[in-house]
Amino acid sequence: MSAPPRKIELSPKVIAAIAAAVLALVVAAVAITVRVEHRRHGHDREAGHEEHDGHQHGEKEGAHGDGHDGDHDHDHDNDRAEKHAPDEPGEAHAHGDRLKLSPAMIQNAGLEMLTAGPGNVAVTVTLPGEVALNAEAIAHVTPRVPGTAREVKKQLGDTVTRGEVLAVLDSRELAELQRELLAAKERLSLAEASFTRHEALWKERISAEKEYLAARQAVAEARIEHRSAAQKLSAAAGSGAGKGTGYALVAPIDGTIIEKHIAIGEVLKEDTQVFVIADLSTIWVNVTVYAKDLSRARIGQTAWVKAEGIEQSAQGTLAYLGQVVDEQSRSAVARVVLQSPGAAWRPGLFATADIAVEEAAAPVVVSDEAIQRVEGKDVVFVEEGDGFEARPVKIGRRGTSGVALAAEGAGGGPAAEPRRGAPVVEIEAGVAAGERYVGKNSFILKAELGKSEAGHQH
Incomplete structure (x- = not known):
């Protein structure tokens, strides 16, 4: 016959000790769960940061464990950053000085793509002036x-x-x-x-x-x-x-x-x-030539004139240069004649005239609008694959171009109308002939690059 089962009798003290132990285990489990969830939430917030932030996070986590744990966290953060890379329209993603924009953002920004190449740089002198009637064509x-x-x-x-x-x-x-x-x-x-x-x-x-x-x-x-x-x-x-x-x-x-x-x-x-009748097919722009520029100004030089409120500049010729210098202003009056400038050129508008006093050939020229200042350096946003690189450049002479700059719309669309007399810059180093770069609206890329750098600092 089998022995009857033994009854285990626990004293009140033993029961209290067991209950206390069970309660301690429950509290410890809850604390561990909260800590794990907190760490997971922190990882999720940092996953949207750039690759540089992922490195910092990995180093901090590795400081609490061995080297293997730190490397594992670093790779884990990079994987999360790649999964959260901006693929949505209107977002930009930067790696160092390289910027990638979504096709929708490129289209909306209206970026103008130009091709760097040889051209003539006309060194100019900018003079203030005023649009006036042709006094020889008034009745x-x-x-x-x-x-x-x-x-x-x-x-x-x-x-x-x-x-x-x-x-x-x-x-x-x-x-x-x-x-x-x-x-x-x-x-x-x-x-x-x-x-x-x-x-x-x-x-x-x-x-x-x-x-x-x-x-x-x-x-x-x-x-x-x-x-x-x-x-x-x-x-x-x-x-x-x-x-x-x-x-x-x-x-x-x-x-x-x-x-x-x-x-x-x-x-x-x-x-x-x-009645006063004026022939507006030709108009004058009376400009002020200061004493320091009188020796370089010559009758017959080409001038590009811009007036307030008129986007497109007009090309004319310096037809008259005064022989008498004003005693008070120490300047002479010159006259630029514009042929058929259009109805928008109304007498009385303030204007500035860029007089081409010197012209030289340059192996590589880019549009003046393409030059941006980033971290104290002159850069040009050059097309690199599916993105744009902020390429540091060494600039030479600044002036205007007597030749056309072939422009393309965003996405490589049809060429725009040639622009003559556009401000250009000679590039001595940094951009080679034949490379495509962003001309008009390049400041948008500079702004996006600044946003990315601010995200790194955060």
Whole structure:
């Protein structure tokens, strides 16, 4: 027969000790669980940082264990950073000086891709100036005789052609001159008829020679009076003389009406400036040349002019250089002539003119917009694979280009219109001919690079 089971009896002290031990184990388990979750949460927050942050995290974790544990944490952080690399539109990812943008961000940023290559760098002198009318292509229309405006046919801003009627006046003075001309014409007709009769009688020996000579003199005087009356009328009315008292004001040149001082019924004097017509196909830009630049400025040099509010520059020629220097400003006045610059170039706008005083060939030139300043260095964002590298460069001469810079839109689209007179920079080192780089809007890449560096510091 088997022995009966033994009963284990625990004293109250033993039971209390067992309960305390179980409670301690539960508390320890909870603490370990909280610590593990905290470490996992910290890893998740640091996984979005750059590769440099992953190195720092690995070193800190390795400090609490052996070298193998530190290496394992370092690899683990790098794997997490790669999994969280920005693949979404509008995000950028940087590795050192190399920047990768998503295709959507490149498109939205409107980056202009250019190709570095040889070109001419025109060293320029920048001079302040003001857009002005071509003083040699302005006409002032005034009534040569006093009158009252009967009709106004043209208004301010209208384009007119030479000989076109601008307004019609009624003039008593003109009517008087026309009356004098008619009277002189009648007297001439009577004198000619009298002379013809006396000449026939004299030839037939019927009348005396004295009467014949008197008739011939009367004809000569009548012709003089008629010619004088016609000249007075012509001088007063010119081609504007009409029938009766009407007097037409006509355009003397082709151009645009830029001033108008006439209204129907207005009484005008002979010196009233009724219309001002300007030929705007050519305009002047009067610039100030300081004493230090006078020796380099020459008539015939090319100039690129920019005016406030006008994005596109205009190319012109230095046509005049003053020979007298102002005593107060110690500067001379020069004139740049622009041919057909467009309606946006209005007289009175402030402008700056880049006068090309020297031109030299350079093996590699880039757009001036491509140069950015990063950490105290001049850099150009050069296309490298699917990203852009902030390439440090050594720059030479700055100026403007007389040749075209072939531009492409974001994503290598069709070439844009060639840009002449664009600011360019000679590259002595850092970018080779044929490499593609970012021209317009390159500052966006600089900003994205700065964001990435700020993330590293954080």
